[in-house]
Amino acid sequence: MVRRLPIIILAAFFLDGCKIARDQVNIHVRDIDTSWIEPGVTTRRQVIDRIGMPPTAKGLGGVTADAFRWTLYDKRTGTLEAGYIVTPTFELSRAHFAEDILVRFDESGKVSLVSRTVSDGKNVRITEWKECRK
Amino acid sequence: MMRIIVLLFLFLFAASGCIHHRIGMPESAASQNRNWQTGVTTRRDVVAAWGNPHKISGDVWMWQEWISNGGKVKASYYMIGLTISNAAASVREHRLTFGEDGRLKGWEISESIPGGSKWSLWPW
Numbered sequence: 001m002v003r004r005l006p007i008i009i010l011a012a013f014f015l016d017g018c019k020i021a022r023d024q025v026n027i028h029v030r031d032i033d034t035s036w037i038e039p040g041v042t043t044r045r046q047v048i049d050r051i052g053m054p055p056t057a058k059g060l061g062g063v064t065a066d067a068f069r070w071t072l073y074d075k076r077t078g079t080l081e082a083g084y085i086v087t088p089t090f091e092l093s094r095a096h097f098a099e100d101i102l103v104r105f106d107e108s109g110k111v112s113l114v115s116r117t118v119s120d121g122k123n124v125r126i127t128e129w130k131e132c133r134k
Numbered sequence: 135m136m137r138i139i140v141l142l143f144l145f146l147f148a149a150s151g152c153i154h155h156r157i158g159m160p161e162s163a164a165s166q167n168r169n170w171q172t173g174v175t176t177r178r179d180v181v182a183a184w185g186n187p188h189k190i191s192g193d194v195w196m197w198q199e200w201i202s203n204g205g206k207v208k209a210s211y212y213m214i215g216l217t218i219s220n221a222a223a224s225v226r227e228h229r230l231t232f233g234e235d236g237r238l239k240g241w242e243i244s245e246s247i248p249g250g251s252k253w254s255l256w257p258w
Contacts, residue, residue, distance in 0.1 A: 067190060081208070089206040095157040100186040117185045124159075124185040129178055133236060 017081035022074070026055055029072040029099050034114055037103065039132030042111045044068075047103060067104045074098035074121070096121045106132075153206050153221065158199040159184045170230070175238040180230060193233070199226045222247060 032051055036042075047068065054070045056062045062069055075095035081087045096119050104113040116128035170180065177195065181187075187195035204221025230241040 064190070069186075085209060085211055087208040087210065089153065089208060091153040091155075091206065093155045095155070096159075097185060102186045102190075104190070115181055115186050117181060119185055124181075124183065126178070126182050129181070131178075131236065133234070 017079075017083070017087070019077075019079040019081075021077045021079070023077070024075075024098070025073040026071055029070045029101060032070060032101060034101060034103070034116060034128060037111055037114050037130065039111045039114060039130050044105050044109045044111075047111065066106075067102060069103070070101040071097050072099040076121075094121055153202070153204045153219070155202040156200070158188065159197050170238055170241060172238050172240060177232055177236050180238075184228075193231055193239075195230050195232065197228045197230075200224075201226075 034051075036050070037047065051070075054062055054068050073095065074097075075093060077091065077093040079092075080090040082090075097117075098119055098121075100115075100117050100119075102113065102115045103111055106112040110132075112132050114128060114130040116126070118125050118127055180195070180197075184197050188198045189196040200223060202221050202223040204219060206217065206219040209216045209218075224245065224247050226243065226245045228241065228243050231239045233239045
């Protein structure tokens, strides 16, 4: 036990400055239903009426002249701050769009594209793709 | 006095930690060598590999990889603290242009390396 004491003290010292965090923004994006949208038929007004305007938290998602975008942003961070008085910080983070909905409109205000993707941070998968070409 | 300042600076430099941040398309997707073919590859093919584009400007769809590496150190004593950090970011942008038929017309990759350092003094 006496031999292990320095290791335990050292581990406690490092664990004290150890932090693991996960930051998810716009988590409600998972619950948005886009299956009813029909490219070439559904209008911008109908999209706003049923889903609302995209949020722009932290500059994510948003509205442009011809597109609406809803983004679920997922960030994982690991931090180690070891030291006393002077504390070097070791930090590693990965951020990705866990779920992303892109709705584009044509000049007449009708939906021209619905693209929905999910990502686990390594791979991307399309869960919905509806396109209306002229 | 000057010697103390130099020693302090060297100590801070030596004790500096390291930071790595990554935002944008998944690393595994970005690292794969995609052989997009003009006239063949569709928008859907690219979205299936990289996810939705981060920006759209007309028929130009853009995907970004943003990687930041740097160092950060905090010095604190009693009620005050000092944080010094320095980071170099690398932004790689893939711009793909599609035709009206939804097929690829061309693409380009650009890379910029903005950098910067900052410091802050804060109550502990």
